[in-house]
Amino acid sequence: MIPGRLEKALGHAFADPGLLQTALTHRSHSAPHNERLEFIGDSVLNCAVALELYRRFPALTEGEMSRLRANLVRQDTLHRIAESLALGDCLRLGEGELKSGGHRRPSILADAVEAIIGAVHLDAGFDAAAALVGRLYAAHLAGIVPGQQIKDPKTRLQEFLQGRRLALPQYVLLDTSGEAHAQNFRVACEVPALRLKTEGVGQSRRAAEQMAAERALEKLK
Amino acid sequence: MIPGRLEKALGHAFADPGLLQTALTHRSHSAPHNERLEFIGDSVLNCAVALELYRRFPALTEGEMSRLRANLVRQDTLHRIAESLALGDCLRLGEGELKSGGHRRPSILADAVEAIIGAVHLDAGFDAAAALVGRLYAAHLAGIVPGQQIKDPKTRLQEFLQGRRLALPQYVLLDTSGEAHAQNFRVACEVPALRLKTEGVGQSRRAAEQMAAERALEKLK
Numbered sequence: 001m002i003p004g005r006l007e008k009a010l011g012h013a014f015a016d017p018g019l020l021q022t023a024l025t026h027r028s029h030s031a032p033h034n035e036r037l038e039f040i041g042d043s044v045l046n047c048a049v050a051l052e053l054y055r056r057f058p059a060l061t062e063g064e065m066s067r068l069r070a071n072l073v074r075q076d077t078l079h080r081i082a083e084s085l086a087l088g089d090c091l092r093l094g095e096g097e098l099k100s101g102g103h104r105r106p107s108i109l110a111d112a113v114e115a116i117i118g119a120v121h122l123d124a125g126f127d128a129a130a131a132l133v134g135r136l137y138a139a140h141l142a143g144i145v146p147g148q149q150i151k152d153p154k155t156r157l158q159e160f161l162q163g164r165r166l167a168l169p170q171y172v173l174l175d176t177s178g179e180a181h182a183q184n185f186r187v188a189c190e191v192p193a194l195r196l197k198t199e200g201v202g203q204s205r206r207a208a209e210q211m212a213a214e215r216a217l218e219k220l221k
Numbered sequence: 222m223i224p225g226r227l228e229k230a231l232g233h234a235f236a237d238p239g240l241l242q243t244a245l246t247h248r249s250h251s252a253p254h255n256e257r258l259e260f261i262g263d264s265v266l267n268c269a270v271a272l273e274l275y276r277r278f279p280a281l282t283e284g285e286m287s288r289l290r291a292n293l294v295r296q297d298t299l300h301r302i303a304e305s306l307a308l309g310d311c312l313r314l315g316e317g318e319l320k321s322g323g324h325r326r327p328s329i330l331a332d333a334v335e336a337i338i339g340a341v342h343l344d345a346g347f348d349a350a351a352a353l354v355g356r357l358y359a360a361h362l363a364g365i366v367p368g369q370q371i372k373d374p375k376t377r378l379q380e381f382l383q384g385r386r387l388a389l390p391q392y393v394l395l396d397t398s399g400e401a402h403a404q405n406f407r408v409a410c411e412v413p414a415l416r417l418k419t420e421g422v423g424q425s426r427r428a429a430e431q432m433a434a435e436r437a438l439e440k441l442k
């Protein structure tokens with residue numbers, strides 16, 4: 001049973017509600033699950049964001065648009081979008097995943113957002129799916145200041161602190177988990193002068209540091 | 222001056238011929254050049270191929286579709302499509318690139334194909350661009366045998382030879398070029414028992430070996 005609330009939040013009424021049901025079904029629950037829809041959704045998302053950046057920023061190079069896009073489509077951004085939709089409550093998970101808190105896991109939530117985008121494409125075509133992406137990313141797109149956000153978060157944080165003559169942040173590896181081919185890193189970013197401490201996770205140490213730096217920047221805004 | 226032949230081969234008459242002109246203009250020639258269109262086209266291509274695989278192969282997993290797609294959108298495949306369009310004759314290159322044979326360079330040709338796909342999207346929307354991708358890739362898509370092509374070329378070549386009780390191929394690094402962060406590898410694949418020798422290039426040794434193996438398989442067909 002899909003909450004009407006979710007369709008309303010998405011701004012799309014499904015002609016085939018089974019597609020949304022599938023998009024919300026994790027593979028641990030039952031088949032059909034959302035992995036194939038996620039494959040579609042991931043590429044629709046990449047494409048819709050590329051087109052949006054192309055239209056909004058005529059002066060940006062290909063490389064600059066690539067970097068902006070990578071920032072918009074990464075798991076952390078999708079996770080926040082999932083949280084803004086309260087998507088965790090709508091997911092269908094297997095018992096094991098439910099018990100281990102799967103409905104709060106960033107990767108599961110991010111994948112479901114992509115699957116929903118894929119479901120809307122199959123339900124109503126590319127333009128409808130791209131319009132959904134535009135709605136989900138409205139705030140993120142509006143917040144882009146070319147030339148600023150093109151620099152990665154660690155660089156921006158460093159420049160912010162240097163501009164105030166404060167000591168540079170320290171990045172501390174908190175732990176790693178997972179097997180060798182799919183490790184997860186958890187890193188803290190500490191700015192003692194501002195009594196600031198944030199955390200980031202990622203599949204590389206660098207990615208985790210970037211996320212921690214981004215969160216530090218948000219607190220400093 | 223764009224040859225009418227090209228529009229005919231593409232099966233798309235541009236409402237705005239300037240878009241096609243830009244798609245054919247390398248950055249060495251003049252601005253506006255095709256790099257921003259290539260960014261759009263790359264993502265439209267990825268998306269259109271994803272949708273095509275989703276529709277054609279309902280039994281494939283996300284991972285299997287990903288591998289098939291990677292094979293379809295890589296430079297070597299795009300290069301062949303460019304050659305089938307005789308695209309080299311239509312490119313606008315700077316003098317230096319012209320002299321050094323830029324109109325035959327795989328990367329320049331592959332990029333121009335992507336830029337054309339992007340130009341069609343801007344000219345007539347996603348569905349028109351996806352239809353172009355369907356036409357350009359018709360033979361490649363029709364040639365997919367799930368479960369066969371999902372294995373990578375080196376594996377398929379090995380299995381082909383083992384099935385005939387022949388010695389395994391040898392991969393020999395011929396040379397590397399370029400700077401450390403953007404090296405190019407050239408590798409030979411040799412099957413002495415069949416007097417077969419092919420070459421492949423790529424940005425990693427493994428990628429070059431896969432291309433050489435793929436070309437060996439084509440000769441064995």
